[in-house]
Each structure stands twice: as structure tokens, then as C-alpha cells.
Amino acid sequence: MVDTCPRLPERLRHRAPFAVALLILLIVFIGIYLWRDARLSPSAAGRARPPVEVSAQTVELEALPQSLEATGSLQSVHAVTLAPEVAGRVVAIRFEAGSRVDAGTPLVELYDAPERAERADALSRAQFARRQDERSRRLAPSDTISKQLLEQREAELEQADAAVQRIDARLSQKTIRAPFAGLIGIRRVDLGQYVNAGDALATLAALDQLYVNFTVPQQDLARLRLGSETTVRTDAFPDWAFPARINAIEPMVEQDTRNIRVQATLANPGQMLRPGLYVTVSVAQPMRPSAILVPATAIQTGPSGDSVFVVRSDRAEPVPVVTGQRRGDRVVVEAGLSPGDRVITSGQLRVQPGATVRVAPPKIASGSPG
Template identity: 40%
Template sequence: MLRKLILTAIAISILVGAIVYAKLGQFAAMGKAAESAVQPPETVTAMTLESAQWEQSIPAVGTLEPVQGVTLSTEVGGRVTQIAFESGGTASAGSVLLQLDTSSEDAQLASAEASAELARADLARVRELGKRKLASQDAIDRAEATAKETLAQVGNIRAIIAKKSIRAPFSGRLGLRLVNLGEVLKEGDPIVSLQTLDPIHVDFSVPQQQLGRLKQGMAVRVSADVAPDETFAGAIIAVSPEVDASTRSVRVRALVSNPGERLYAGMFAQVEVMLPDEEQVLPIPATAVLYAPYGDSVFVVEARKNDTSGDAERVLRQQFVRLGRARGDFVDVTDGLKAGETLVTSGVFKLRTGMKVVIDNKLAPNASLEPHPADS
């Protein structure tokens, strides 16, 4: 019995040893294959760095204001007899927008005109009598005063009648109608807003450190959410002579063209004050930067000769850089790179120093200085 157990143990040991030997041989073969295997090069997109000239600007946030804007109201009370405008329409300077009832004033005007005519006739008779020495100077003075008083009454009534015709003080776009036909208005009741929108003002604040760079007449560019694909050109027309003590900023006003009146008063807008000097920069796409807490870096493509085959190949070198201001899809590199170097522009998170690469720009990102992404 003991002999059988010994023989069984020996057989099992031999079998296990054979299996282990076979596996060790397989592992050794796999190791040799891995050592001899060559990793295929990574496909990347790349660009050759070139210096450029960027416009210098001062960014700001502004509010659009009408060049002229007012809410029309009545100077005198009365009943509305005619409305000559529609909500959202346009009005020309001097055009009648609303008419109040003037029936009582018309009757008073007729009476006042008759009194004035009689006073003029009386004055003429008294002056004729005065020439004949039949009327005193006192009578002549009284007749002249009466004539002037009646003429003043006529003028006063005509002024009241004129005030009951509400006219547009300037040309512009009308807002929403706030009155109805037949409504009795009191003095000061609002009727409709009237605003001049083309051109339009944009008011914005600039830090006091930039005050010395601002000049009247400087060009500005304005953009707003209502027209994401457009920029509106204008120029600075005024710089406030005082600095806000709480924000240490100065108020600036620019006049901006607004064709089609797409910009409305009260809108939020992005403003760029264009400075006359241009800046020398070395722009790279923002997608080329590997951002990290310890420092931002990029991957530079370098050409070298393979030690084994002697063939030319491209390998990567990680380069730490210092970044400047951004514009659109680009960012300026102030230190670490120079013009003429080849830079990987996308997929940098999967790269490392010494990796072999092949350049294929068919799927390169389309970077722009003024991107306008479509709504998703």
C-alpha cells in the first residue's frame, strides 16, 4: 500500500514538473517576443510655429443706451380723440402721435380772437382821436394794454391747444402704446417710449490703470448675444473726468453703428477697445497645451535617425512653457518655444517623451481667432 502511494506521488510530481517547465518556456518565449516587438508610432496632428501680430485691446462689459430716449407724456389733461401710431413702429421728428380733445379750447380761442379783434379796433379809433386831440394819452395807453392782453389770451389758448397734440420730439422707434382711444389722461400720464437706436451708445467701465491708454476717437468693437456672429463698430466719444471711488474704474461712452436696429437699449454687451499698437506673439492652439498643477507643457516633434535601422523618424519631447493671454482658440506662448518648431496640436494627454509619432493633419482641429460655435 505504501509503495502505491509513493509511486502515485512520484507520478504527480513528474506531471506537475512537466506542466511548470512548459509554462516557463512559454513565458520565456513571450518575454523574448516582447523584447523584440517594436511599438508602432502614434498618429498625431501637428503644426509649425509662426510668430504673428495680435491687436491689443482692452476688454470690458457694457450696457447699451439710446442716443436719445424718452417716455412721452401729456403736459395737460384731456380725453384721447386720436392715436396716430402703432406699438413698435417708427416716428419722424414733429409727427403727431396722439391728439386730445380741444373742443372747449377751440371755443375759448374763438372768443379770445373776437375780443382781440375788438381791442385792435378800439385801439385804432382811440389813436385816431388822439391825433385830433380828442382823446387823452391815458385812454390811448389803456387801449394798447387791452389789445396786448387780448392777444396774450389768444396766444395762451393756442399754446394749450398745441400741447394737446403730442408730437415726436425726434425720429426714432416707438415702444408699447400705454393709452387707449377715449381714455381721459391726467397731466404727466405716460403715452409711449421713443428711442433712437441707430446709432446707439454703449457705456462701460475701464480700470483706472488703463485710463492713460484711452483717447477720444479710439475704435471699439461690440458684440451681443442677440447677434453672436456679428460685431458692431464704433468709437469712443467721451471719457468721464472722475473715477468711481468704490470700484476704481472710469466710465466710458462709445457711439456704435447699429444697422437694422438689432441692438436694443438696456442690453448687455461685450466691448473691446482697440489700441493702436500691435503685439508680437507666438500663438498655439489651446488644444496643444497639457495643463497641470506643476506647470503647463506641450509636445515638440523632433527628427532623429534610428540607431538600428538608420531611418529618419519623428519623436516627441515634452516642453514646459509659460503662457500669455488667450484669443479665440489660441494662446500666446511667452517662454519655452520658438518659431519654426513643430508642435503637436491635439491628443496630448496620451503622449510621453520619446514616443515615435506620425503626423496626419486630416483630423486637425480647426482653430480660429474669432470662433463662433454653433448652438448645441
């Protein structure tokens, strides 16, 4: 039998499967494009998805108290580590750890018997020199003694008195006294212990008044004033705010950090605070008459910066903003918003740009009047 069906050329028969596959891919791509276009069109999106329920807040201008925030630590106005000036054996300890002492109170005494014996000998010599001087002065008007001998007697008396004073100074070094009134710390010495000059015996700190040391960036120098009121807080007493006042501003800027050291004086009548505590400092600034604040939950942070969703014509529009200080659970918006804008505060994670939204009415707390 003779085959009467026309045959394709050999070259076309090899290319036919590729042409069919290319046609199928083209049809698939066209279908995907049409489906995506229909899905993203506003009319289709409106039919496919209901409005997203969100919470929103209308922003208004409000007065904002200003403050300069910094971190620092507390320091005693008067604090010292008690240490002997000379070596010796401890023969008396006259304080209890943690007790309050007055200025001049004897705290630790070292063995001083040799010095006391030397003082008795020097005092005896001084008394004899004084009698000799008095006798010479009585005989001087009658020219019984020479002027040279009279001057010698006066010099011997001065030397004897100086010897007594020198031994008294050495004796005073054997007794360590409180240089000022304050709270004494943990005892670091025991009775009978031999101590060298400079060995730490205990710490003494005056707690009635403290210094607050903190640093601020150099760009905030113009906002600092001597006598400015500050508020000090610490996590040791989270519910307390302690008033202080700036008493010194370092005249030079630190070369390494470009910060300025500032010191404030803090009254501590109840002695609640202790030196070394980490604190946060708020320096009061003039009131800002108008500012826009939004809840921190409204701010979205992305690669291009911060932004918020604003409800306009029942649609969510992303608006880039410039944020400032954080005040509690709210953030100051320096640029990007205007009074009257309705900012989405919750539910924005389910919102796409341009999506239709429905603002839920504010919830009323349970038990409050309707």
C-alpha cells in the same frame, strides 16, 4: 524520559514572534523599494513602455493684431417715453404701434373743447382791444384823448393778446406730438381712457444711430483714444460685425469698480440693432509685431500655474508658461517658450514628465491633394 533539548528563556520566547514579523516586514519593504526603483529607471521604463504617440507643433513668432475687449450695451441717441403734460380724456390716437413717425406728427389728442371755447372768447376780447387801440391812435394827434387813456388802450391790447397765447399753450398740451423722427413702440393707452399727467402712452426711439456704452479697467486708460475704431458684436446677429467709433470717455473713474465708462457711436442704417442689446466691443490697438501663440489644447492648468509639454530629444519636458489673451482657439504665451520649441498639442494627458514620445505626422484632410 528526560528532555535534553535546550530551552529558550521565557523572555526570549515571548519576543520571538515579534522579531519574525519585523523581519518579514523589512523584507517586504526592501522588495517594494527595489521594484519601484527598477520600474522608474529610464532603462526599465524604456523596455517596459513604448514611446507615446503625440501631436506637436513648432512655435514661431508672428504678427498679432491687438484689441481691447469689453462688454456693454446699446442705447438710443434719442429715446423718450411719450406722456401728457396735463390730465384729460383721450379722444384721438393717430399712430400705429411699430410705425415710423416724423418729427411734429400728432400722436394722441385729449379733450380740449373748454379750452377752445375760452380761446374764442379771448380772441374776441383781443379783437375789440385792438380796435379800441387803433381808434385811440387816430385821435391822439388831435389831443382828443389823453395820453393816459392811450397807454391804457395799449395795455388792454397786450393783455388780450397774452390771454390768447396762454390758452394756445394750454391747447398745445392737449396734443402729444413726436419730438423727433423715430420708431414708435407698443401703445399703452386706449381711446376714451382718462390719463393723468405723466402717464406713459408709448415709447419713441430713433434707431438710425445708437450709442455703445461699455466699461474698461482703469489700467487700460492709456489705451483709449477719442475717435478710435471699435468693432461691435452681438449674439442676436453672430455673423455680423458692426463698426463704431469712440466719441466720449468719462473723465472720472468709478469709485466702486475702478472702471472707466466709454461711449462709442454706432451707425445703424438697416435698423437691425435695438437699444438695450448686450454686446461685446473690441477696441482696435496697434499691431504687435512678434508674439507666440499655441493651441489652447496645449495649455495644462495646475495648482502651480499653467504649463506645456515641450519635446526635446524625443522626451516630454514640462515647461511653466505665462499665458495672455485668448484669440479664437489659440492662446498667447507671454513667457516660457522660445521660437522653435515643439509643443505637444494633443496626447499630453498620457505623457509623464521625461517620458519618450513619438511625434505623429500631421494628418492630411480627406480629399485634399497629397
